Amino acid sequence: MSEKMQAIMKTKPAYGAELVEVEVPKPGPGEVLIKVLATSICGTDLHIYEWNEWAQSRIKPPQIMGHEVAGEVVEVGPGVDTLQEGDYISVETHIVCGKCYACKHNRYHVCQNTKIFGVDMNGVFAEYAIVPAKNAWKNPKNMPPEYATLQEPLGNAVDTVLAGPIAGRSTLITGAGPLGLLGIAVAKASGAYPVIVSEPSEFRRELAKKVGADYVINPFEEDPVKAVMDITNGAGVEVFLEFSGAPKALEQGLKATTPGGRVSLLGLFPREVTVDFNNLIIFKALEVHGITGRHLWETWYTVSSLIQSGKLNLDPVITHKYRGFDRFEEAFELMRAGKTGKVVFFPHKG
Numbered sequence: 001m002s003e004k005m006q007a008i009m010k011t012k013p014a015y016g017a018e019l020v021e022v023e024v025p026k027p028g029p030g031e032v033l034i035k036v037l038a039t040s041i042c043g044t045d046l047h048i049y050e051w052n053e054w055a056q057s058r059i060k061p062p063q064i065m066g067h068e069v070a071g072e073v074v075e076v077g078p079g080v081d082t083l084q085e086g087d088y089i090s091v092e093t094h095i096v097c098g099k100c101y102a103c104k105h106n107r108y109h110v111c112q113n114t115k116i117f118g119v120d121m122n123g124v125f126a127e128y129a130i131v132p133a134k135n136a137w138k139n140p141k142n143m144p145p146e147y148a149t150l151q152e153p154l155g156n157a158v159d160t161v162l163a164g165p166i167a168g169r170s171t172l173i174t175g176a177g178p179l180g181l182l183g184i185a186v187a188k189a190s191g192a193y194p195v196i197v198s199e200p201s202e203f204r205r206e207l208a209k210k211v212g213a214d215y216v217i218n219p220f221e222e223d224p225v226k227a228v229m230d231i232t233n234g235a236g237v238e239v240f241l242e243f244s245g246a247p248k249a250l251e252q253g254l255k256a257t258t259p260g261g262r263v264s265l266l267g268l269f270p271r272e273v274t275v276d277f278n279n280l281i282i283f284k285a286l287e288v289h290g291i292t293g294r295h296l297w298e299t300w301y302t303v304s305s306l307i308q309s310g311k312l313n314l315d316p317v318i319t320h321k322y323r324g325f326d327r328f329e330e331a332f333e334l335m336r337a338g339k340t341g342k343v344v345f346f347p348h349k350g
């Protein structure tokens, strides 16, 4: 007998999504079925919801949205010997080939054939979801689902913040959206000081302070470079972490970084950006990192340990919690308006 479940589905190639009732799927070979305990909205889900150019080129409706998740394995498909019923898991969203040049060099985070869970296939904004077993990450039973679902984006933040030494280092974070806020939490837990955050939204500057930022700056009202120089007695910051994707923030951050400092770039720019390489990077001997995805699986161990240490201040980052999906449109619109940190759904109402 088949069972039904609720799911947020991208039903049409247009703005928005629909709450639909569909059959609970059966896991195929190499797959497990999970009961979704918590699932959170990523900026990528927002792009799919808005149906921007990238989404139009990549998503094939009808498709269940969502990829950040914590869930319990309720059925195991044929050939799966790494998981069993009752396991409590999250999911690495990058499904890598294991065969390409990058994979053969253990650089799975830049696999040339990466498929993305919840982007290139059905995802987890549903009461139950199919997960490829090889991408499951087992959680300790006592980790709250609302934290466990954040591990995937936390992995982006961890790889950005911990791409070089951070303890005791002055740090500038540009952009306090959901990822920048997670970055602040990781930087503070890792001993960065002072953590200076540049963010135009007052709501998000307040969140940044709650997460632990030592100084917050509105870059639309004061010059972040001057503010950083004042705070650091003219030295500039040792570490610049870019989480906004704003070209102006990149320029300001490079100017505010001390010569010989470290720059880690996660934010994605809307277009090509022009940078004065000679004066802002080469003659300053900056160490510059591009950050993408998560190192498999080192980053997951770090994220899990940081959460279990109790040192990550995640509660202020989670601004909205919804039981069930009934109000999903409100959640997406609030996020679009920049009036949220992380938004978490608990699909089962009981």
Ligand SMILES: NC(=O)C1=CN([C@@H]2O[C@H](COP(=O)(O)OP(=O)(O)OC[C@H]3O[C@@H](n4cnc5c(N)ncnc54)[C@H](O)[C@@H]3O)[C@@H](O)[C@H]2O)C=CC1
Residues within 6 Å of the ligand: 042, 043, 156, 174, 175, 176, 177, 178, 179, 180, 198, 199, 200, 201, 204, 219, 243, 244, 245, 246, 248, 249, 265, 266, 267, 268, 269, 291, 292, 293, 338
């Ligand atoms: N490299 C990767 O693997 C990944 C990159 N990303 C990118 O990371 C970035 C952050 O993601 P979210 O927090 O979800 O995005 P978001 O768009 O919610 O946050 C960006 C924040 O930057 C702020 N901002 C805008 N102009 C600014 C300026 N001039 N100076 C300082 N802050 C400014 C905005 O007010 C906003 O709060 C995005 O660009 C996203 O596309 C996201 C996931 C993975």
Ligand SMILES: CC(=O)[C@H](N)C(=O)O
Residues within 6 Å of the ligand: 042, 044, 045, 093, 116, 119, 152, 153, 156, 293, 294
């Ligand atoms: C595409 C995504 O949103 C994903 N979180 C990622 O890390 O690539």
Ligand SMILES: [Zn+2]
Residues within 6 Å of the ligand: 042, 043, 044, 045, 067
């Ligand atoms: Zn994502």
Ligand SMILES: [Zn+2]
Residues within 6 Å of the ligand: 096, 097, 098, 099, 100, 101, 102, 103, 104, 111, 112, 113, 114
């Ligand atoms: Zn590969």
